[in-house]
Amino acid sequence: MGSKPKVTIHHIAEKLNITASTVSRALNDNPRISEATKKAVIKAAKQLNYQPNNIAAALRNGKSHLIGIIIPTADRSFFASVVRGIEEIANRVNYKVIISQSYDNYEKEVQTVDALLSARVDGIIVSIGKNTENFDHFKRAQEKGIPLVLFDRTTDELEVSQVMIDDYLGAYKVVEHLIQQGCRRIAHFTSPKKVSIFKERLRGYMDALRDYEVPFYEELVVKSNLQLEDGRSSMEQLLELPQWPDAVFSASDYGAMGALQVLKERGIKAPQEVALAGFGNEPFTSFSDPALTTVDQFSLTMGRITAELFFESFKTEPDKKLVPQKTVLKPELIIRGSSLKTEALKKDREDSSV
Structure with missing residues (x-):
């Protein structure tokens, strides 16, 4: 069996005994078309399972009403939010938005930008992948x-x-808090x-140590991809040292959870022995035992502001250069609880004295 022919605006026009141009205007919410006609067209479009051709529409009117969003991964609550x-x-x-994942893969990111350009998106919103150091694909979009x-x-x-x-201030606050809890050998993932x-x-980690005159130990800085398993292996590496750290600040919650x-x-x-803190406020951090600092x-506010900045760019006059905003x-x-060393030690002493 052959596939069914694609439903077009001409099929809707024939069903309602009106012109195809009237159908097109009704679907685009043209103010010259009556509300009754618009409702009839939308109802007929649903009955016939009409699927608009966004690319063709974009070629006609210069707008697809699509935004391409590129994120490293969709399975993080931060990016989803x-x-x-x-x-x-x-x-x-x-x-409407088209969501794509780069998986922190540079080639995948380049291919995704090209695909979004082919889909005639009106713009691209992106969180750059970890492995991206060449930005020519984004420059092509700008051109x-x-x-x-x-x-x-x-x-x-x-x-x-x-x-x-x-990020600097967030890290500084974490390390400052750990120092105030009496920690002096603070590791960083x-x-x-x-x-x-x-x-x-x-940078925030190192400046906080310096400002509070707490020693910096190079062996306490462990580099990894900051996933759960990386947090585990990084913690095991630290426990091999002659002197353990008394706190760990991970640049991701996943690394802290592995530790x-x-x-x-x-x-x-x-x-009590090793205080812990992460970064990101992933949902699981409030359910761990102890709950994770x-x-x-x-993230939700970040998304809203990002979209608002995106649509602000549409208001720029064609002959004027857009001034980027940060x-x-x-x-x-x-x-x-994971970082409250002073409180936990006090409770342990009270319990032992009972």
Whole structure:
């Protein structure tokens, strides 16, 4: 059996005994078309299972009403929440989103940009992959006049609007808190990749140590991909040292959770012997035992602001150059049991004296 022919606006016009141009105007919410006609056209389109050709429409009117979103991975609550925030704003102005994952793979990211350009998206919103160091694919999009907005993982090599959290301040607050809990050998899990967020978190870690005159030990900085298994192997590496750290600050919650698993398996108390803190406020951090101290990145707000900046770019006059805007959100330190060393030690002493 052959496949059914594709339903067009001509089929809808024939069913309603009106012209194809009237159907087209009704589907595009033209004010010259009556509400009764619009409702009849929409009803007939649903009955006939009409699927609009967005690419053809984009060629006709210059707008596809589609935004391409590229994220490293969709299985992180942070990125899912940012996308939700973007969609909230996009839906208000009748825009839809196409979500793609780069998996932190440079070649995949390049292919995705090319695919989105072929799909005639009106713009691209992206969080750059860990392995991306060449930005020519994004520059190609800009040369075609496609608006580009970056969030979270950004670069100053592109003259575009950016939305990010103050990673430096978030890291500084974490280390400051650990120092106030009496920690003096504070380890840090970071990434070997040249990604701005991890460089800024490392800088915040080192500056906090310096400002509070706490020694920096190079062997306590462990580089990895910051996944759960990486957190486990990094913690095991630290426990091989002649002197253990008394705290670990991981640049991701997943790394901190892997470290917590290893401590539990070895019977090492957290936070009494090793305090822990992560970054990201993933949902699981409030359910671990002890609950994990972390940094909230306000992902939903980040998504909304990113979308607002994106649509602001449409308001720029064609003969005027768009002035990129950088929005930096203030992070919030969420203190939970995994880092409250002073309180846990006090409770242990009280319990032993009973």
